[in-house]
Amino acid sequence: MITNSSEQVNNREPLFIIKIGGNVIDDEKTLHSFLKDFSSIKEKKILVHGGGKIATAVGDKLGIQSKYIDGRRITDDETIDLVTMVYGGLVNKKIVAELHSLQCNAIGLSGADANVLPAKKRPVKTIDYGWVGDVNATAINASAWQLFIDNNLVPVVAPLTHDNEGHILNTNADTMAAVLSIALSKLYNVQLIYCFEKNGVLTNVDDEASVISELNVQNYNQLKNDKILFAGILPKIDNAFDAVNNGVHKVVIGNSDNLLQLAKGESGTKIIS
Numbered sequence: 001m002i003t004n005s006s007e008q009v010n011n012r013e014p015l016f017i018i019k020i021g022g023n024v025i026d027d028e029k030t031l032h033s034f035l036k037d038f039s040s041i042k043e044k045k046i047l048v049h050g051g052g053k054i055a056t057a058v059g060d061k062l063g064i065q066s067k068y069i070d071g072r073r074i075t076d077d078e079t080i081d082l083v084t085m086v087y088g089g090l091v092n093k094k095i096v097a098e099l100h101s102l103q104c105n106a107i108g109l110s111g112a113d114a115n116v117l118p119a120k121k122r123p124v125k126t127i128d129y130g131w132v133g134d135v136n137a138t139a140i141n142a143s144a145w146q147l148f149i150d151n152n153l154v155p156v157v158a159p160l161t162h163d164n165e166g167h168i169l170n171t172n173a174d175t176m177a178a179v180l181s182i183a184l185s186k187l188y189n190v191q192l193i194y195c196f197e198k199n200g201v202l203t204n205v206d207d208e209a210s211v212i213s214e215l216n217v218q219n220y221n222q223l224k225n226d227k228i229l230f231a232g233i234l235p236k237i238d239n240a241f242d243a244v245n246n247g248v249h250k251v252v253i254g255n256s257d258n259l260l261q262l263a264k265g266e267s268g269t270k271i272i273s
């Protein structure tokens, strides 16, 4: 067990919600070693995965060009078919199969399965994102999740939801992990870990030794203004603050190679509310 009795606040059982992104999934060796560590965690756990990089690569092969605005993929008719195949099929099922080879009782899900993550199509304001969904945090049915988690199943969640009118929606995996963590914090002592290819939030993106061990909102705003933080790390940190400010016990951002240290608070960047 990674957690000790002092971690078991409010008598709630610990639950790890761990997110991996495209760079980790794209590298077979990195993914394998991460899944080995993940499967060794004895506590209850959920894996949320992205795969944006793979969808872009498969799209390129099929002649489907990827377009992003503010880190969100513009998802037209052919792109929703592409990401459904890549996230819900290729990536999700490969991870599930590999976890079973490691004696981890994984069950592949998307937000649409058993309606575990109710969502709405993002309304068109200035930008039409197409078939992109936003999870409705307050409508998450925690007991549907309990059904899996409390029966020794390990959900592996693809970043797809549905709109209640028969359409699949592409949904950002970082946001999905944060919103799910918030909802399940009512039942469990949730620790959210964002795993990516860097050692944490860095003061110099090219120096893996420059990890910021704790990040509060004042430091965050300063680093953002100084352009030390840019691109994908910004929405990731925004999601991390959202989680920690809404009941999630602990949120850490760090390297997928260090999952077990991250889970013990011995690596990465801890987000402070």
Ligand SMILES: Nc1ncnc2c1ncn2[C@@H]1O[C@H](COP(=O)(O)OP(=O)(O)O)[C@@H](O)[C@H]1O
Residues within 6 Å of the ligand: 020, 021, 022, 023, 050, 052, 174, 195, 196, 197, 198, 200, 201, 202, 203, 204, 205, 228, 229, 230, 231, 232, 233, 234, 236
């Ligand atoms: N100061 C920083 N520290 C860490 N990462 C940073 C920083 N500034 C920018 N980044 C970028 O943010 C990226 C992480 O976001 P993203 O690519 O969306 O991750 P993922 O696909 O794993 O969710 C890193 O790969 C890195 O290039």
Ligand SMILES: CC(=O)N[C@@H](CCC(=O)OP(=O)(O)O)C(=O)O
Residues within 6 Å of the ligand: 020, 021, 022, 023, 049, 050, 051, 052, 053, 055, 071, 072, 073, 083, 132, 133, 159, 170, 171, 172, 173, 174
């Ligand atoms: C709406 C939207 O942008 N969805 C994301 C979902 C995948 C994802 O989040 O993947 P990473 O975690 O690997 O970035 C996308 O299609 O890129």
